[in-house]
Amino acid sequence: MDLFDDLPEPTQTAGEASVQKTCPSPLEDRGSKRKRDAPDDDEVVEEQTLEEKKVCKGVPTLKGYVAARRGEREEMQDAHILLSDMKTCLSTLPTTVSRLAYFAVFDGHGGARASRFAAEHLHHTLALKFPKETENLDKLVKKCLLDTFRQTDEDFLKKASSQKPAWKDGSTATCMLVVDDMVYVANLGDSRAVLCRMEQEMQGGERKCVTLALSKEHNPTIYEERMRIQRAGGTVRDGRVLGVLEVSRSIGDGQYKRIGVISTPDLRRCQLTPNDRFIILGCDGLFKVFSAEDAVKYVLNVLQNGSVERKEGQTEEEGHYEAACQRLANEAVRRGCADNVTVILVSVSF
Template identity: 30%
Template sequence: MAVQFNLKLWILFCFVLLCSPLHCQASDPNLCEKIYKIGGSSALINSPECSYWKPLNDEASTTFCQTATLLGQQQQRQEDRALCSLDVYMPLSRKEEVKVGVTAVFDGFKGSQASDMASKMFLDMFSLHVQLLSQTDHSISGSEVLREAVVRAINDINTIFSADAQARNLHAGSTATISLMVDGKILVANVGNSKTFLCSKKTLPPSLESFLGRHAHKTFAKELTKDHSPDRDDEKARVEASGGYVLDSRVNGELPISRSIGAISYARNGVISTAEITDWRDLTAEDVYLVAGTSSVFEKMSLDEACEILSEEGASKSPGASMADLLVNTAFKKGSFDNLAAVVVALNNLSPARPEENDDVHVRMSRTDEL
């Protein structure tokens, strides 16, 4: 693989060297697409011909994000990562941008290298692909651009990490559960068995609410992800078709998930990094919290129980209380042994879309009207 990668870089070098100003226009989206196809995202980032792309800055707001990680019982190192940024402005062209809220949890195993790389690279990779798709394919809507950008970003991270893992003999892997929020809608991408769900209020008739008092405002969970368990019929079929087997709900009797970033020793046996993605769905007035967590957070606690805990804490209005810390600490006390990571977003606190400061720079995206 290393030889093939170097050959691609050599082809890219020759391509750029021979591309004179007479033949190539700076920031030509078609050229940038070719550079990406030849050398991947790393080549695109470093190409002077694609100057329109720039990494995200670190100024995205986390005011209403709460993230927490906790070292599990009998664990020696923290391998999980959490990410939350609610004011990420994605340029869908040179003049147009859309505000995206992003949450993510990465559950690392056999080392923290995969989860660490994924958490550090995802936003920039996602931004890169939003810009690349927007520049090269005007036939797809804003919703499709964002959806496809998530898939490409995860795949790129897996490709980069897998090459590094092979060179350094690393066996690490990571799950990923990532949500995007745009204009009151949400989309979730999932790899592995981490979870994303909404905590929603039950709607009751006013007379019943009056009778039940505070008990009328209980919440329940709307799960937005499906675990990639080797026991799932479709996942098991792919593993077996690739020469692997499922024993005790594990790939080859070892790996408890059938999709992962990294985990290169299982790639030949049908373990893939392709994300399973939901359709865009509306966030409603009944949706109170968005929650993402590693599987260990819910090892001894159901999703409905987690929602009830958050609801009770929210009702108590404890000053400075972190809902994410509350979840991981509760899971730890209940006996979860693995590392823990969680993200909690209070949806009723989300800020409105940024005002149009300058119509030439910050315009309302017509392409997102289809979300």
């Protein structure tokens, strides 16, 4: 069965766009899922050709903002990374691909080591495995993501088992890879990704916000997940694997891998359109107190209403997105979320 779950086809083709050139340095923070226990002429011609391709393909501009709160936890076990330009991580890139971006949230449990490891290493493995050819690109990107998650899990488990005592950390993962105007989301566990798309309600009417899920939750109460765990010899009690682990797929958690906890992500893809405003990636600390629709509406309200303070060098739009991201995380804590809260807000513009 194809693991890709395609979202609705765009109703409008992308327009002319620019490509974001900056590449922010990886940002890391540390929620708990367990109960506590100078170029030559040829180069110039090639660059011009690539610029023409960018205009034709209508590559959107993406900019990421992040807010992380420890909440009532003793330590920050979330980690995250924002790479608006991932091309610098690759030695070669297919000539037809003009932009590569990567954003990810990792929610650790049992410690912060698995989430930190994934934030530091997963994108480098992804860069090494990224397709060199563009024929059947969707199929190759799918294989690349599956192989990357498997390799990252194996690498962490190898390191964890070599420690004295062995590490027992685990982590969710919600990773968004953007290839030109196509979004690929690979996720494990209960961190989530949602897209805000503005659509015309009726001819001549106002545009309304549609919230699209870009990820699928994995917990042992879901029938397919529970059956896999039970077939492997595990049990589900109180909604947790062996009564302890709250997610059914993760990176790490070596002691649960033999009883059906896997590191195979669900994959979804979605073509960005000029109707798309932003994407939210968040750990379950956010979505315990916000529904996906409420989170999107909260961000839209900040973007559309009121004045905000801008950082030096920020445009008014950037200031609004920064404020929306920070306020969303603050509101999750204010609503009583005791878990770590990490929010990545990615603006989309054509």
